Amino acid sequence: MKINVVKKVLQANDIVARKNREAFKAAGILALNFISSPGSGKTTLLEKTIPALLPERKSIVLVGDLQTTRDAERLAPRALQATQINTGMSCHLYANQIAESLECLSLTAGDFLFIENVGNMVCPGEFDLGENLKVILLSIPEGDDKVAKYPTIFRAADLVLLTKCDLMQALKFDVNLVKDDIAKLNANVKLLPISSQSGEGMEEWLGWLQEKRVEAIGKQSKFFTE
Amino acid sequence: MHEMSIAESLMDQIIDIAETNHMESVAEVELETGHLRQVIPEVMREAFLAVTQGTIADGAKLIINEVEPLAACRQCRREFTPQIDDFLCPQCRQADVDILKGDEIILKSVVGN
Numbered sequence: 001m002k003i004n005v006v007k008k009v010l011q012a013n014d015i016v017a018r019k020n021r022e023a024f025k026a027a028g029i030l031a032l033n034f035i036s037s038p039g040s041g042k043t044t045l046l047e048k049t050i051p052a053l054l055p056e057r058k059s060i061v062l063v064g065d066l067q068t069t070r071d072a073e074r075l076a077p078r079a080l081q082a083t084q085i086n087t088g089m090s091c092h093l094y095a096n097q098i099a100e101s102l103e104c105l106s107l108t109a110g111d112f113l114f115i116e117n118v119g120n121m122v123c124p125g126e127f128d129l130g131e132n133l134k135v136i137l138l139s140i141p142e143g144d145d146k147v148a149k150y151p152t153i154f155r156a157a158d159l160v161l162l163t164k165c166d167l168m169q170a171l172k173f174d175v176n177l178v179k180d181d182i183a184k185l186n187a188n189v190k191l192l193p194i195s196s197q198s199g200e201g202m203e204e205w206l207g208w209l210q211e212k213r214v215e216a217i218g219k220q221s222k223f224f225t226e
Numbered sequence: 227m228h229e230m231s232i233a234e235s236l237m238d239q240i241i242d243i244a245e246t247n248h249m250e251s252v253a254e255v256e257l258e259t260g261h262l263r264q265v266i267p268e269v270m271r272e273a274f275l276a277v278t279q280g281t282i283a284d285g286a287k288l289i290i291n292e293v294e295p296l297a298a299c300r301q302c303r304r305e306f307t308p309q310i311d312d313f314l315c316p317q318c319r320q321a322d323v324d325i326l327k328g329d330e331i332i333l334k335s336v337v338g339n
Binding site (some may be wrong): 001002003004005006007008009010011012013090091092122123126127148151152155181183184185186187188 | 228231232235236238239243247249257262263264310311312313314320321322330331332333334335336337338339
């Protein structure tokens with residue numbers, strides 16, 4: 001017996017992702033999915049970002065890692081709520097892990113939901129979590145050839161943050177190469193060099209977050225107009 | 227190694243289809259993989275072998291048909307075949323496209339008894 005189906009293999013994940021997206025919209029929260037290699041500075045960036053958005057804008061954090069609750073412990077003192085998702089041997093987050101976590105979060109109390117995916121440049125790109133936007137981090141020490149080597153994740157990005165940009169000169173990082181490689185993939189991707197250490201690019205990053213929130217949620221922000 | 231995650235999702239669907247159609251065993255599974263999803267057939271087969279072991283699909287044949295990508299430029303609507311690292315429209319020289327084909331992983335059919 002042959003059964004013809006024509007079914008998207010990742011349909012189950014996509015259905016849950018759609019529900020998550022509806023929940024974010026209903027709660028008036030902007031959800032961002034942070035994707036990068038391990039060690040690119042996702043948690044450090046959030047450590048700087050969350051307090052900078054306060055007191056007007058409150059953040060909720062979901063962090064994915066194979067093991068440990070270290071990232072949630074680092075971010076909990078700064079965020080309204082921080083929850084760690086341990087994925088065991090899985091190298092990315094699934095939409096249903098987000099859906100389960102939402103049950104114990106007060107989404108309506110927050111303005112931003114920062115989802116820090118498991119450090120990986122391949123698999124997280126396959127699994128929609130229901131986020132509004134994908135932020136891809138590429139840290140300077142990783143090298144200026146990574147966009148060309150991992151094109152799929154960069155094509156899906158809404159914003160590429162070049163983190164640890166204070167090291168750009170020391171490591172002879174060719175930012176124009178990265179710009180050219182991204183331009184070949186998606187003309188709509190914005191590129192922003194940023195450093196959690198020196199604070200470079202921070203103002204523009206915070207402005208981008210506020211702008212995207214206004215676009216998605218439609219509420220004016222006091223912080224943004226100041 | 228996103229093939230393992232894909233194989234796990236695929237296995238859930240195979241079980242669903244087999245149960246709905248009262249199959250006792252699955253002999254063949256046909257998969258269509260868009261080139262842009264970068265599913266490597268050899269790795270996919272290994273992953274399929276791992277997830278089917280000890281299930282009703284143990285020993286099933288996996289057929290993988292790769293679909294060539296097709297993009298349409300949002301500026302001039304020209305259709306062209308993009309490369310995994312190059313989505314520039316040959317006419318506009320800008321990468322602003324809709325993907326028409328090659329961006330999906332689809333289960334086409336399940337053969338069983």
